[in-house]
Amino acid sequence: MNISKRPRRLRGNDILRKMTRETHLKKEDFVYPLFVQEGNGIKTEIKSMPGQFRYSIDSLVEECSELIEIGIDKIMLFGIPADKDDKGSQASSMDGIIQKAVRILKKVYRDKIYIITDVCLCEYTSHGHCGIIDDKGRVRNDETVDILSEIALTHAKAGADMIAPSDMMDGRIGQIRTNLDLAGYQDIPIMAYSAKYASSFYGPFRDAADSAPAFGDRKAYQMDPGNIREAVKEVELDIHEGADIVMVKPALSYLDVVSKIKQETNIPVAAYNVSGEYAMLKMAVENGIMSLDVINETLLSIKRAGADIIITYFAKEFALKSK
Ligand code: PBG
Secondary structure, eight states: OOOOOOOOGGGGSSHHHHTTOOOOOOOGGEEEEOOOEESSEEEEEEETTOOOOOEEHHHHHHHHHHHHHHHHEEEEEEESSSSOTTTOOOOOTSSSSHHHHHHHHHHHHOOOOOOOOOOSSTTBBBTOSSEETTTTSSSHHHHOOOOOHHHHHHHHHTTSSEEEOOOTTHHHHHHHHHHHTTTTTTOBBBBEEEEBBBOOOGGGHHHHOOOOOSOOSSTSSSTTOSHHHHHHHHHHHHHHHTTTTTEEEEEEGGGGHEEEHHHHHHSEEEEEHHHHHHHHEEEEHHHHOTTHHHHHHHHHHHHTTOSSSSTTTTTHHHHHHHH
16 A cells, blocks of 8 residues: 555554553542441442442541542542431531531541532432422522522531532522632632533432432433533533532533533533443443453543543542552
8 A cells, every 4th residue: 555644653562652642541630529427437338339338437537548548639528417307407517427527537637638528408408409499399599509608618617628519509609609708718619510410320329328309300400411502601600600610510421511611611620420420330340341441441531521620439449550
C-alpha cells in the first residue's frame, strides 16, 4: 500500500502508547462517597453495592485512616438517621448523624481529610422525597429551600469543608450561599448537583440509604433524561447563584452532558459515577463477565468527557491498585 499516514506507528509498544496517551487518571481526581449511621462498631456491607458499607462513626474514623494512607483524601458523606419524620427534622439537628460524624472526623484528622457533605432531605424524610410535601403529594419548593439552607449551615458549623446540595429545588444555591455568608462561612465552597437527572441508576443508593420515595417518583424535581439544553440552563442558574463547582449526575449515560457543560463553563465540572453504575460493573467483574480493566476504562471515559472531579465508589479500589 502506498500510504504515508500510519496511525499504528504510535501504538507499537507500551512506552510509546504511554507517551502519546491524552488522558490520565490520578487519585486526586476522585471523591469517595461513604454512608454513615448511628451505632457502634458497625460496618455492614450494602447488598446491592458489593464492597461498599454503612459505617457507624467509630468504624468510619477507622476507614478514613486507611483512605488517607492510600491517598484518598476527599470524601462525600451521606447520613442515615435513626429517626425519620415528614419534615426530615434530623437533617438539621446539630446532633444529627452527619454533624456528629463531621465533628469527630475533623477533630481526629483535621486537614488531612477534605469532607464534602451531601445536603438533601430524602434520607431523612419518612416519605423519602427530597423536600416538604403538600396535601397533594408535591414537594414544596420554597419551604424546602429554607430547610436546606439550615441544613447546610449546620454542616458548615460542624466543620464540613464543602457543601453539596443534591435536592434539585429551584433557587437553593443562592439561598444556601447567602445563609452561609451571613453566618461567616464565605469560604466554604458549594458543589452544586446542577444537572441531576431522574435516573434509575440511583436504585442501589436508595437501598443503601433507605431513601426510596414511599409514593410517586422524583420526576417533578430531577431532570428528564432526554434533555441536554436544560442541563446548560440549570448549570448557568447555579453558577449565577454562586456555585463554585457544578456536577452532572449520573455520569456514564450522560457523558455528552459532561462534555457540553465542560465546554460551556469555566468552573470545575464534577461527574457522579453513581451507585447503579458501580453495581453494574462490579457485579459483571465479580461474575467473570468482564475483566477488571473495565473499571479503569470507565473512569477514563468520564475524565476524557471533561470531568475535573469524579465522585466514585471505585476510588478506594483505584488507589489500592495503583499503589
Ligand atoms: C440524595 C442523593 C441521591 C444520590 C446522591 N444524593 C439519591 C437520589 O437522588 O435518589 C444518588 C447517588 C448514587 O446513586 O450513587 N438526593
